[in-house]
Amino acid sequence: MALKSFIEVGPDSHFPIQNLPFGIFKPEPTSPPRPGVAIGDYVLDLSTISVSGLFEGPFLSGSDCFLQVPDEAKLRDNPNLREKSLVPMSKVEMLLPIAIGDYTDFFSSMHHARNCGIMFRGPENAINPNWFQLPIAYHGRSSSIVVSGTDIIRPRGQGHPSGNSPPYFGPSRKLDFELEMAAVVGPGNELGKPVDVNEAGDHIFGLVLMNDWSARDIQAWEYVPLGPFLGKSFGKAGNLTFPPLEFILGTTISPWIVTLDALEPFACDAPKQDPQPLPYLAEKISKNYDISLEVQIKPAGQEDSCVVTRSNFNHLYWTVTQQLAHHTINGCNLRPGDLLGTGTISGPEPESYGCLLELTWNGQKSLSLNGTTRKFLEDGDEVVFSGCSKVISFYTFLKETVTKWGLAHALEKSCHHPEHQIALRGIYVS
Amino acid sequence: MALKSFIEVGPDSHFPIQNLPFGIFKPEPTSPPRPGVAIGDYVLDLSTISVSGLFEGPFLSGSDCFLQVPDEAKLRDNPNLREKSLVPMSKVEMLLPIAIGDYTDFFSSMHHARNCGIMFRGPENAINPNWFQLPIAYHGRSSSIVVSGTDIIRPRGQGHPSGNSPPYFGPSRKLDFELEMAAVVGPGNELGKPVDVNEAGDHIFGLVLMNDWSARDIQAWEYVPLGPFLGKSFGKAGNLTFPPLEFILGTTISPWIVTLDALEPFACDAPKQDPQPLPYLAEKISKNYDISLEVQIKPAGQEDSCVVTRSNFNHLYWTVTQQLAHHTINGCNLRPGDLLGTGTISGPEPESYGCLLELTWNGQKSLSLNGTTRKFLEDGDEVVFSGCSKVISFYTFLKETVTKWGLAHALEKSCHHPEHQIALRGIYVS
Numbered sequence: 001m002a003l004k005s006f007i008e009v010g011p012d013s014h015f016p017i018q019n020l021p022f023g024i025f026k027p028e029p030t031s032p033p034r035p036g037v038a039i040g041d042y043v044l045d046l047s048t049i050s051v052s053g054l055f056e057g058p059f060l061s062g063s064d065c066f067l068q069v070p071d072e073a074k075l076r077d078n079p080n081l082r083e084k085s086l087v088p089m090s091k092v093e094m095l096l097p098i099a100i101g102d103y104t105d106f107f108s109s110m111h112h113a114r115n116c117g118i119m120f121r122g123p124e125n126a127i128n129p130n131w132f133q134l135p136i137a138y139h140g141r142s143s144s145i146v147v148s149g150t151d152i153i154r155p156r157g158q159g160h161p162s163g164n165s166p167p168y169f170g171p172s173r174k175l176d177f178e179l180e181m182a183a184v185v186g187p188g189n190e191l192g193k194p195v196d197v198n199e200a201g202d203h204i205f206g207l208v209l210m211n212d213w214s215a216r217d218i219q220a221w222e223y224v225p226l227g228p229f230l231g232k233s234f235g236k237a238g239n240l241t242f243p244p245l246e247f248i249l250g251t252t253i254s255p256w257i258v259t260l261d262a263l264e265p266f267a268c269d270a271p272k273q274d275p276q277p278l279p280y281l282a283e284k285i286s287k288n289y290d291i292s293l294e295v296q297i298k299p300a301g302q303e304d305s306c307v308v309t310r311s312n313f314n315h316l317y318w319t320v321t322q323q324l325a326h327h328t329i330n331g332c333n334l335r336p337g338d339l340l341g342t343g344t345i346s347g348p349e350p351e352s353y354g355c356l357l358e359l360t361w362n363g364q365k366s367l368s369l370n371g372t373t374r375k376f377l378e379d380g381d382e383v384v385f386s387g388c389s390k391v392i393s394f395y396t397f398l399k400e401t402v403t404k405w406g407l408a409h410a411l412e413k414s415c416h417h418p419e420h421q422i423a424l425r426g427i428y429v430s
Numbered sequence: 431m432a433l434k435s436f437i438e439v440g441p442d443s444h445f446p447i448q449n450l451p452f453g454i455f456k457p458e459p460t461s462p463p464r465p466g467v468a469i470g471d472y473v474l475d476l477s478t479i480s481v482s483g484l485f486e487g488p489f490l491s492g493s494d495c496f497l498q499v500p501d502e503a504k505l506r507d508n509p510n511l512r513e514k515s516l517v518p519m520s521k522v523e524m525l526l527p528i529a530i531g532d533y534t535d536f537f538s539s540m541h542h543a544r545n546c547g548i549m550f551r552g553p554e555n556a557i558n559p560n561w562f563q564l565p566i567a568y569h570g571r572s573s574s575i576v577v578s579g580t581d582i583i584r585p586r587g588q589g590h591p592s593g594n595s596p597p598y599f600g601p602s603r604k605l606d607f608e609l610e611m612a613a614v615v616g617p618g619n620e621l622g623k624p625v626d627v628n629e630a631g632d633h634i635f636g637l638v639l640m641n642d643w644s645a646r647d648i649q650a651w652e653y654v655p656l657g658p659f660l661g662k663s664f665g666k667a668g669n670l671t672f673p674p675l676e677f678i679l680g681t682t683i684s685p686w687i688v689t690l691d692a693l694e695p696f697a698c699d700a701p702k703q704d705p706q707p708l709p710y711l712a713e714k715i716s717k718n719y720d721i722s723l724e725v726q727i728k729p730a731g732q733e734d735s736c737v738v739t740r741s742n743f744n745h746l747y748w749t750v751t752q753q754l755a756h757h758t759i760n761g762c763n764l765r766p767g768d769l770l771g772t773g774t775i776s777g778p779e780p781e782s783y784g785c786l787l788e789l790t791w792n793g794q795k796s797l798s799l800n801g802t803t804r805k806f807l808e809d810g811d812e813v814v815f816s817g818c819s820k821v822i823s824f825y826t827f828l829k830e831t832v833t834k835w836g837l838a839h840a841l842e843k844s845c846h847h848p849e850h851q852i853a854l855r856g857i858y859v860s
Contacts, residue, residue, distance in 0.1 A: 134652060143764065151622070161559075
């Protein structure tokens with residue numbers, strides 16, 4: 001039988017008892033930030049719960065942590081405490097849920113890798129042979145990671161010179177989104193001590209949605225030969241034009257972290273890997289998660305947004321546990337809060353490509369959008385990500401407005417079905 | 431006349447009154463870390479000075495900061511305080527001097543860029559045209575940055591498959607050092623607000639020596655196409671061998687940060703740039719610093735170390751202020767403690783190349799070393815960096831022992847000449 005909370009949760013809510021994602025919020029603009037758990041239309045203030053002594057078990061009694069089951073009756077039957085600790089979600093401000101030490105972005109969708117390879121290197125050598133042997137990745141920038149709702153500023157930078165002119169300089173003309181998710185590292189590992197792939201899941205706290213904004217033109221010129229992305233696609237002999245390279249001009253993540261435990265009911269087999277991975281990447285159980293992903297764009301001044309792609313987390317070739325194990329095999333240390341992006345998650349069909357670069361084939365064709373068209377993002381566009389499982393919604397989505405010098409807002413959206421039960425190791429408020 | 435401290439400073443000391451670099455140390459193994467300033471054979475404990483009320487000016491009175499001139503008579507004439515606040519350097523443990531948010535590594539030595547280009551792409555297109563338009567860089571990993579003296583562990587990883595075999599897996603066979611320096615960011619900038627190149631110096635607290643350990647073989651296979659380094663050197667048509675790519679398997683920095691003020695007397699003209707940089711990179715005064723750099727290797731069991739290269743900070747084509755301004759031109763935010771590496775600093779002569787990759791031309795020739803030879807680093811090798819100006823020494827050097835699973839020690843070394851005066855905006859203890 002489905003778990004049910006004493007808190008009323010509407011059927012369209014992203015946050016039934018089965019989800020209970022973690023985030024950081026401010027109940028009032030002047031309040032100090034604090035951890036919370038989303039439930040229905042409320043945020044449960046864990047700092048209030050803690051101060052009230054409801055964490056009385058062996059782990060959290062006297063601790064400022066919040067990883068334990070509070071006695072729900074004490075909350076349910078105490079109207080004062082309920083009022084104090086359950087803050088209407090519509091009133092809170094969500095903050096970046098983690099202090100991100102290092103951010104790594106992988107490149108684990110074969111369809112994305114293949115599309116980029118075909119675009120910039122031709123179909124014969126679309127995917128480099130190393131891609132099938134290890135989860136390719138690059139280091140990203142932590143400081144510019146922001147929470148959904150933060151203004152996004154169209155970056156300025158250099159673009160390709162034409163002829164003998166100096167390089168173009170100005171606002172990016174090829175601003176793109178990238179549909180990704182990212183794993184949040186829980187317990188880290190020591191420098192020099194790799195994590196076994198079969199224990200890698202224990203180092204992941206949960207997942208977030210991520211939009212890895214990219215300025216294709218700036219990076220096409222700027223980031224050769226140092227990456228971080230598609231640098232190798234420059235494969236045309238004697239040709240000094242450069243491929244688009246990915247660039248982190250700012251990366252947006254969702255405010256709520258959904259735990260791997262909450263996702264467990266949606267685990268599915270990862271794709272069969274050929275060739276077999278080396279032993280340090282071979283998992284006893286290799287799993288993905290069935291999470292439908294969707295991107296919508298709402299042009300400025302239009303009422304409705306328009307779905308531009310539908311993909312799924314289960315299109316990833318390399319699993320997040322393989323990514324994490326590979327990341328540490330050289331001894332690299334991960335720290336709590338580190339972020340491991342999946343890379344753009346594209347599916348096999350053109351309707352499932354995870355970025356405009358692929359959807360418009362680097363601007364060679366236009367995308368139809370409620371009577372208008374797009375090759376890349378335009379000022380005022382709102383980009384909306386959402387993710388949900390087959391039967392239950394997981395994610396608040398990201399809604400960003402792209403303007404000349406930026407502006408973006410977070411919204412809520414539902415893609416919910418209430419009848420599913422998730423086992424949570426974390427907090428129950430049923 | 432030269433400034434002179436009431437503290438006895440030997441002529442071979444790295445730390446005369448003119449230097450006074452900042453660091454973080456523990457006077458005893460169980461003490462909490464605290465900031466200090468090196469002077470002669472002592473570390474001045476700034477926390478003790480602060481607690482004793484010697485910071486009594488408008489900025490630091492009642493503050494826990496330490497950026498102001500204490501009254502030196504009060505320290506000089508108070509034997510108790512002297513004993514408490516001046517800790518013999520031989521007894522302290524030096525720690526990483528900064529909490530590093532993000533780490534970026536540039537690629538600003540033309541000789542290094544050209545050598546790598548010739549090696550992997552041939553002499554015709556040795557340097558990509560974008561290199562002369564902007565300071566190329568990539569994001570690095572912060573978590574694995576350690577202070578001089580920390581064990582260095584030879585990383586394991588995949589290497590190129592031969593024929594139809596699976597990739598090699600094991601300890602790196604091409605472990606290398608990279609001779610670099612790095613700027614430590616002082617005041618940061620807001621996301622979306624670029625720093626003017628002529629004000630970029632105000633955002634730099636000082637410089638450190640940096641060894642950007644690199645496993646050439648692992649990365650040659652692993653980091654295509656995502657960089658972070660030399661990915662673009664793969665320029666041979668239809669050829670699927672990969673170039674060595676740089677990899678941060680751990681980066682070592684010196685424990686003392688020397689301020690730009692201390693370096694000011696050693697400022698020199700930066701190289702003339704052709705083509706002229708775009709306006710956002712054009713500096714009113716474009717300067718480098720004359721800092722001699724040296725790398726020694728001491729093989730295990732040998733008494734003496736052997737100089738393997740002599741270079742100079744002034745070989746950099748792009749200045750640290752141009753690097754910083756470029757880094758922010760897209761709106762990227764820098765935060766206090768961020769580290770901006772220069773990239774390998776190679777000079778024009780083969781004796782001045784900044785890494786074994788160049789010195790041995792990717793292992794094609796051997797380097798003579800006190801009767802033995804090296805192509806890449808071997809277990810037990812100690813790698814020693816030092817940096818000094820023409821007339822005064824600046825840096826404690828790095829001494830690392832490379833072993834199978836690591837071990838390294840910090841030492842002191844002098845390359846000192848006492849007769850130079852440096853104007854310091856910071857603390858005087860004369």
